[in-house]
Amino acid sequence: MHMPSTRISIKNLTTETLNKAALLRAEIDRLEKELINLLTGRSISDLRIGKKNNKPNTTKFSLVESDSNKNGKRKKRNLSPEARARIVAAVKARWAREKAKAKTNS
Numbered sequence: 001m002h003m004p005s006t007r008i009s010i011k012n013l014t015t016e017t018l019n020k021a022a023l024l025r026a027e028i029d030r031l032e033k034e035l036i037n038l039l040t041g042r043s044i045s046d047l048r049i050g051k052k053n054n055k056p057n058t059t060k061f062s063l064v065e066s067d068s069n070k071n072g073k074r075k076k077r078n079l080s081p082e083a084r085a086r087i088v089a090a091v092k093a094r095w096a097r098e099k100a101k102a103k104t105n106s
Helices: 015-040 081-105
Strands: 047-052 055-065
Antiparallel strands (some): 047 055
16 A cells, blocks of 8 residues: 655654554555455465565565565566577567668768
C-alpha cells in the first residue's frame, strides 16, 4: 500500500500517538498479507516481494510468481534453437545493413 507523501514532524507527536500509528501500520501489513493470501491462495512468502537496492520492501508486492529457485537465485532461462536462430539472423542482417551503409558513405 502506498503511503501519502505528506511530511509529518515526529517532534510534535506524543508517544501514545506514535504507538497507535505503529499498531495501525502492523495491522495494515497483516491485512495486506491476508488479502494476498485470499486472492491468490498462496502465502505472501510464495510471491515476489518488491525490491529496491536489493532490500525487501514489505509495502510493495506483486501477484506475479517468483522466477527464483529455493536458493533465491534466478532460474537459468534457455532459448529454443529456433529463437536463437532468429536472433542470429537479425544480428547478421543488422551488421550487413551497417556494412552496406559504410560502403556507400566511403
